[in-house]
Amino acid sequence: MDNEKVFRMEFSKVYGLLVNKAVKKGRTKEEVDAVTRWLTGYSQEELDDRNSRFVTYGDFFRNAPQLNEKRKQIKGVICGVRIEEIEDPLMREIRYLDKLVDELAKGKPLEKLF
DSSP, X not given: OOHHHHHHSBHHHHHHHHHXXXXXXXXXXXXXXXXXXXXXXXXXXXXXXXXXXXXXXXXXXXXOSOOOGGGXXXXXXXXXXXXXXXXXXXXXXXXXXXXHXXXXXXXXXXXXXX
């Protein structure tokens, strides 16, 4: 899938898929919200607002209030690609969230993710 197609996807639909992935593994929406807030700097109210109206996935990250500086320490493989080797900065931000949710779904405690 090309990057522009991912960037144009509706945030609420993609986020719903991330939440479902975590919930199927025994985690909660609140935990997914927590890692998303940690990564992006959105408040819970801002996150809920982005989920309730049309916002593209790309714009969700482009307009993030305060991307967490510690996100750059997130390493590993997501969808067969090493995060640290992703050239497109916006796609790398998106993959950071994917990786956090994957680790959450694998049972890693929130404290260790942060």
